[in-house]
Amino acid sequence: MDLMSDMPMGSMSMGDGAPSLFTMQKMYWAVVGSAIGAATLVNILNRLLAQHRLRDSSLTPAKPKSLFFNTYATLTAIVREISNATIHPLTLFNSTYTIHFPPLGPVLIILANLITILVLSFYKLDTTDVWQWEDIGYSTGFIALCQLPLIFLLAGRQNIIGFLAGMSYADLNWFHRWAARTLWLTATIHMCFWFRDWARYDYIKYELYNDELTKRGFAAWCILTFIVVTSIRPIRGLSYEVFVLQHLVTFIGFIVAVWMHVPDEVKIWVWIPIGLLVFDRVARYAWGAYTNLAVFHRNKSGKGSRVWTHSATFTPMASNITRVTIENPGIHWKAGQHVFLTCHSIIPFQSHPFTIASVPEDEKLEFFIRAEKGGTTRLFRYASKNDKVLGAVDSAPSARSRTVFVEGPYGTLRSLRQFDSVVLLAGGMGATFTMPLLRDIASVWTKESKGEIGHGSFQAKRLAATKRIRFVWVIKSRAQLSLFETQLHSVLADVAECRRRQPDFPRELEVSIYITCDEKLDPPALPSPAQGVVTSGQDPSYKKEISVEKDNISFHSISANSSLTSEAAPAPVGKGCLPGGGCCCTTQIEDEDQINTCACTCSGPAQTNPNIPPPSTSDEKTIPSKEFSPTILSGRPYPRTIIRKVLEKAEGESAVVVCGPPGFSDDVRRSVVYLSDERAVHKGTGAQGIYLHVENFGY
Template sequence: MSMGGMGGMSGMGHMSMGTGVPDPFYLQKMYWAVVGSAIGAAAVVNLFNWFLAHQRMRDSTYTPAEPKSLFFVFCATVTALVREASYVALPPLSLKGRTVHFAPLGPVAIILANIVTLMVLCFDKLDTKDQWKWEDVGYRTGFITIAQLPLVFLLAGRQNIIGYLAGMGYERLNWFHRWVSRTLWLTATIHMGFWFRDWGQYDYITYQLKNNALAKRGFAAWIILSFIVISSAAPVRKISYEIFVLQHLIIFVGFIVAVWLHAPNEVKVWVWISIGLLIFDRVARYAWATYANLSIFHRSANPKHPLWVNHASFTPLPGNVTRIKIENPGISWRPGQHVFLTCHSVVPLQCHPFTIVSLPEDKKMEFFVRAAKGGTRRFFHYATKNHQILGSGETSPQKGKRTVFIDGPYGMHRPLRQFDSVVLLAGGMGATFIIPCLRDIVTAWKGESQQPGSKTRRAVTKRIRFVWVIKSRAHLSWFDLQLQRALAAVDECRCSQPDLMREIEMSIYITCDEALEPSTIDRTICSQAQTATPSIAETHDEKGATSQKDNVKVQPVSSSSSNKPATSCLPSGGCCCTNRVENEDEITEQHRCTCSGHAAVPASPVIENNTDEKTASEAPPMQNTIPIFSGRPQPRTIIRKVLEKAEGESAVVVCGPRGLSDDVRRSVVSLSDERAVHKGTGAQGIYLHVESFRW
């Protein structure tokens, strides 16, 4: 046996481990053959989805989203079966006041398949009970471990090659990046464990770590990797995102250096590939950022700043929210995408991901940012200092504007225009993702109505169902104008093309309101019992928010839940409704929500556009109403009603707190099974997109 330990690894790649035992270099190629096949399959599916969307846009029938041939019926059926299985997730688990959420079965299955592949490659045709084979296991697991490095970097980059091929945003692949890093740690631990097991027979572990340079470098690499894995856990990341990113980058550089010093020359190519991928990501990002931010590539919106093209204004809104607006930005984007925004004059040396609320047609890039802690809170403090009236929208000339830098846009999902019916559900600030998706479909409808003779459709969608869950009535002011414009645009489409189906239905649910005026409340009595319904309201603390009379008028009308409602009193005296509105169409006046002397949310008012003089000219000419309910929606009921009318594949999109996302996911799985799309034509298939940006 070699007492040199890992020092003899440099020549091991060409040594025989026994008759019929695969060569380590061959196993490295086999691993990447499996990975490449998985990426290739995802690329084929993405290409087919693109072709399907293109075909639907050119379909002149009344039901373009419905499969028309045996081949597409088969594809729809297989897709429905795969989706139904991949969307399933275990119910949340509560442990000592903390709720543990589980990933869906689809991503979990991919990670499990990766682990199984790695274990087979590590131990195939090697007898782990034979002490004379422990060195061989140590060598092979080392080769398999270092072969995984490029995949870790491929999944981490923002300019993501896998993402472009598979049609997935880097923020979704980041989950796979973390788990592949953990499997990297697992095989590295097995690699180190078998060497320790081999040395331990002769009490050589301490000696090797003190005298063998290769062993010391390998052990240092394992220590660094272990720290990276621990510090990347969700509870640690949430302590401070900025600190996490900084230490993650610095420590990972140290890990790469340690691996390069430890690895034999024959396998250093995997380290160089990883470094090359990192450099590619950075060069691509900086090159694009240079184009997006330098005015030499664009016509600058501000002649006083000839170098930089992007200048933002900051406006405080109710609920500790900052509206950041960039006029005439240097880039375009798609609905639902986000950028990393940096403003060194307000928050030095930090960049934060913010979802773009506006559309490119608006000729402005707009963000709504919740003030949580760190940089987002400093944005809100800066905005309040430059505005005398909270949410007034008025800024001092050039005083409130600051030069900002943007990196992006990022984020991918299937275009929603290709689906027959679309259900959009938002919780709190999740509306920043949902509103652009809604407006994009309505804009397509409007454009199609203005060009009735076009052979290509702009949108297949016939129905939109929009639900927004918020805490306070004051939050309606964030998007009331956008919603009114969407309703007015749909009315115009109906007038110009009455023969085409264009339906839109909106509902707003208010769960907690600490600042309602008694004159607007229809006081009644309701149960004081607490329920176990998981919260789907916003999780951010809003204490200290400056209240403002928003630009909406609330008119109470009869409404409530058919179930027994329940409320819980907030320390500040507000009301938090936990009742579920099972069916909006069966609302009665029997149960309304109040809270033992405290102001309660209106039972079911409607929101009307009531803009002030500054925005009256921009307001839609028609007065549309949006029903508002006290309590929480029942996603299953809402989605089911849409599916009953659907005449083709539908989409369900949700963005909000984890409780809402889990509820919607369970509802989609249940309805997919209930409607048995896999037994019929597949026309009732459901595409689910759960948007989240959780690090």
């Protein structure tokens, strides 16, 4: 495994007519650079396309109208169908563990990288020729070394590749892990061929015990193996905090071992990753200092005497969820982005990524954090202990607020305003991602209906090309409705107001909420006039309804735990389900227009926290009871039918955005691929393209 030689190995050829090792390294980066360049070009074209659509004054701005954009749309549709294709998950151990596979597109990119590496490593070398085993050892060593910069380029949060390609570091992190595994494979081949060469003379043990260079190389391989093993999802999921700490420490050890192992002529490949790591850290710390030091935001915070900018309040909510609120933040963000949040007084020396559930117009950062384990559990315990409703001694706002540090925002998503139709699907806490996107588009609808469109030579003629939005939220418990009922009230009321202000308002919004389980509901107090219909309990014998109309707008509350409007009846209760138990319905509803009945299964006592007070029933806005009321259904959605109905009305390219459990995301991804193929998008049928965004932190 010795890379040293009396003469520079990098300038030598490893075979008849083969390029030098230095040339092989340059060829590898020519391939990588070409891929990054192609992704950059696509990103630029997409940005130009978005601007073009917002400047298009026709009735179908999201539909391609030129030969160039038609050709681009056709190629895009073909690539999307291939890249989004995925196979069904594999269930193991009697359905106790499920393996979810990544889509075909990322897999093909990783395979292309692997093939490139293997071709360059073995170019014009014969693996059966014992006299070439040493040459293969050198070749694979040099190729392994030149992969290091790519590993670090894909790992940083301040990501150069992400900036050029228009991708989030969270999406690139999957490529980072697989590129590291490819590096491990190349390093293993490099080591094995040296061992194979030494084994002819029974020399392996001697080299490992006596040769310093071999010791360092073997140490680097051992550290890299540990890194690869601990980065596997089941292992890294055991403790996020421990994984982050050991990952950083072991990578530093790996770089040091590699630097000590390689000759001086190729140490540049080690210095580049070190420089990238330093750049990422310096950029993050510099931006973090600007974001979190109050001296840079005194006018905004109004508290110039404070050292730190951000102070957060923590409120416990149903289903073990903590609401974190930061007023007047020192950052600017877009809907769909996330930040890393740190609160040393509660969870010291830890930083966790959380999606921003608010929009910039709120002038506050809001997060809904489910208590899973580790730091998130401690946040919920702190919020519950200090909540004023529970009668805590130190329940004053000053006692409940804590200084927090914000890093970000991060996250990249193509502007949804450029699409004709948008389908937003969320499972559980995935609504923290889709709700701001819904509010963002609805807000520009309101501005357009009021005529609030800016002027200027470069100002778009419209704020959004979107004509219809389909919002779907799947939750287990009705109590979770309280998380976003105010936001849904606001959005539905705003759209209704747009319709009243402009009778021919060319926008459509449809909201569906699927409830898979229902917990015990306590009988509510008499509702206020704004509350309307209240259905309480699971026994129809004591169901009580009160209907109130105000200004020709009626309210219908679905349960005591939520004042959210609904025309739908409560979820059916299966036989044998007692009031003290829960009712679960996992039947997939293929068509919302058909009346669905669901045989529920008893799930035992509801998993609710008795210390959490019920959500407020005060309503800030009123909602029309028909067209602009959400549909409440018991069961699970059938994404293919939901998306198909939207696409049938689309007059331009549509967008489908999903955020939820892996199984739900996979189902949506397969549905989009199926529908794109079924409709023969941009292949002579006139059907329009489908852009898909799946929000997650790796596969």
